[in-house]
Amino acid sequence: xLLAHIEGLSGLAAAALFILGLxxxxxxxxxxxxxxxxxxxxxxxxxxGFLILGHLPQGAGAGLVLNLTLALAALALGGGWAWPAx
Numbered sequence: 001x002l003l004a005h006i007e008g009l010s011g012l013a014a015a016a017l018f019i020l021g022l023x024x025x026x027x028x029x030x031x032x033x034x035x036x037x038x039x040x041x042x043x044x045x046x047x048x049g050f051l052i053l054g055h056l057p058q059g060a061g062a063g064l065v066l067n068l069t070l071a072l073a074a075l076a077l078g079g080g081w082a083w084p085a086x
Contacts, residue, residue: 010048
């Protein structure tokens, strides 16, 4: 029950951070901080997605290892690509 509330609140926080980051990207003066804010929002969203793995139904784990490996590889690739821009 608590995990479901944490997932919901983290999704709300991720959306708010992403929207605020996009708003700050509209000005050249605040664009870098907006980029960082939106990136933190997307990181929160990805981590909230991993929280769902905590309460999957019994039969849903068939491709879990492959999917988790692909998700972590995509996170590392995207983070590695965006890191020099910050």
